[in-house]
Amino acid sequence: MKFAVSYSTPYHGVDPDKIMAYARHAEDCGFEALYLPEHIALYPGAAVGRFELPPSLPYFDPLDCLSFVAAATRRILLGTGVLLLPYHHPVILAKRLATIDVLSKGRMRLLTVGLGALPGEARAVGVDFGTRGRRADEAIDVMRLLWAGGEEGVSFDGEFFAFDELCQFPKPYGVTHLPIHVGGSSRAAARRAGRRGDGYFPGGALAPDERALQMDLARAAAAEAGRSPETLEYTRSGSIDMTVEQVEAFAAQGVTRVVVGATATEPERQREEMSAFAQRFALLDTTEAGTRT
Template identity: 80%
Template sequence: MKFGISYSTPYFGVDPDKVVAYAQHAEDCGFESLYMPEHIALYRGAKIGPMELPPSLPYGDPLDCLNFVAASTQRILLGTAVLLLPYHHPVVLAKRLATIDVLSKGRMRLLTVGVGALPGEAQAVGVDFSTRGRRADEAIDVMRLLWAGGEDGVSFDGEFFSFDGLYSFPKPYGVAHLPIHVGGSSRAAARRAGRRGNGYFPGGALAPDERRIQIELARATATEAGNSADTLEYTRWGSIDMSTDAVEALAEQGVTRIVVSATTADRDRQRDEMSAFAERFALTR
């Protein structure tokens, strides 16, 4: 089992010293990865399911935050949970991600993308909310094409994006393209993970039966698409006080990575929570 940790900018803030301290202690504790969330813009009445998001929550840009973290750490992998893919132009995004990967010497390896759930956010960036799934699919194809493209350039003609003879350098660090995990809480997300993803990271608010259906759907879709269901990573949210029995139960479901988060913005208590988790699961051994 791999263990990642999330830094929740809307609740912990974007103070640079706190972000660095959190990331460095997570690395010292032996966590595999650090994740950042994204919302580009909020508005009054914005809700994720029943939960209303206060519009003043300070969501830092996750890629800028991860680039900042990379400069202050050595080993910890960098991830998003989730990056709202339809609201980014894939040509620009491919360049940003490859640059972070190069500067971090190959640590931008846990990009998790979603399609977004706030219609007002889509409207704010000029995206038709009803097309966001198709845009995400096409964006994944565009980024992989650009990362793999060589000295002859690459061309693409899709529903949303089109270009001819395009070059995108630098390339990701030592790989043809960066892994892309798919996040979400829908069967459409599970199918997207199987068709185009290297992993599936479903949301936390799913009933056990639906959760089982979705991971089985992701694996079946991977097989149908000619991808390996066995190599599809399965990431789940956990709690920082979870027991070894709870982790073993997730492992029995095929989970390969668990991502937790500190429960407080207090720096000393964050350190204590991370240290206790690391000791409980022997992360530094």
């Protein structure tokens, strides 16, 4: 089991010194990765399910913020949870992701993408809300094609994106493509993860039976696409105070990674929560923890 930590700017704040300290302490504690969410724009009345999002919530661009984190850390992997893929042009996004991966020496490895749930956000960037699933599928294909392509160039002719003999360098750091995980709470998201993703990160509000069904769908879709269901990673959100027994229950369900987030707002308490979790699950590297200034 791998353990990662999330940082939510609407909850934890946008102070760069606090973000840097949070990321560095997570790294010192032995967490695998730091995850950031995305919203490009909000508006009065925007809601995800029954939860209304105040329009003043501050969301950093996750990739810009992860670049900042990469420069302040040494080892921790960089993740999104989730990047709203249909609202990004995949040719530009492929370049941005490869750039971060090269500059961080191979740490942009936990990209998780989703479709977005706010129609007004889609309209604001000129995307038909009803087409965002198909756009996301094409975007994944485009990015992988560009990352793998050579000096002879690659071509693509899709519903939303098209180009001829396109070359894009630099490539990701030492790999032919970056892992792409799929997030979401629908059966369509689970099937997308199986067909195209390197992992599935389902939403946290699913009932146990639906959650199990969706993972079965993801694995079945992978097999149908000629891919190996066994290599599909399964990420779940957890709580910073979760017990060993709860993690063992996750493992029994096939979960390979748990993402938690500090609940405290004060930096000292955040560090205490992360340290306690690391000690509980033997993540803490005692030779490094607490050595940063």
